[in-house]
Amino acid sequence: MAENKQEIVSLLTTAYCMELETVMNYLANSVNLDGVRAEEIKKSLSADITEELGHATMLGNRIKQLGGLLPGSKNVKIGSQIQPPADTTDVVAVIKSVIDAEESACEHYKKVIKTADGEDYVTQDLCIRILADEEEHLTLFKGFLKEYAKS
Template identity: 25%
Template sequence: MADKITKDQLIALLNEDLAREYQAVITYRTYASAVPGRFRQELREFFTAEITDELGHAQILADKIVHMGGRPETVPAKVKYTEDPKEMLQNALADETETVERYVQRREQAEACGEYGLAVDFDDLIADETRHRDELRMMLKRWD
């Protein structure tokens, strides 16, 4: 179980997560537009489809930050730009893997802070991000 954290600490962590969800939206939109080569159509469709989930995650986080008395972050985390399809998938996989790890920790922190509804919300976010991670792993196998 996570150590007890304050509501303000949890809000700050949620804002970091929100910035990363914004980053994911921008990354996927940019990659969908920039992806070249023989897998363009498949990767464009994949990246475009991910945007809706990431926006939904951002909405959950922003709403909870406001409900907890905080102010939602408005600046995304830094986007890693590339025009190499394999690198796009590797970057996305690294980001999704990190997100799953952060959200498992955040779920424990939310529960430790008495935010039980948010902890349950993180179960859904973890499931979504795990599916994204697993799909990216499968897509990368074609480059092995």
């Protein structure tokens, strides 16, 4: 059990770092994007920032409950997500980067859910709830991409 608990804490810490990276990229994209067509995407990203930060907070609390510690800025592992585009009017690139981030998050939460199965039902429940949010974001941005593909 102790070994699995450490693995769960490690997976939760990775998820925490992923959420923080998402917040940074969504914030950058919500501010950097230009153009009339970008407004809906900017609004959606701005709203998602609060939700993703909430996920990070919930994960942090669970890590602490399991005896782990949250990493400070020096030890947060980031850099795996697609970075905001240099072209501030490239709305499609932003949508695709959000889809990529949400797909990665869904994959990771499914891994945590499987690892926690039969061992840590509280973590499993938390990650199922967060997974539902991430799937909702993914569906929304896939819908945005369909609309832009028509243009």
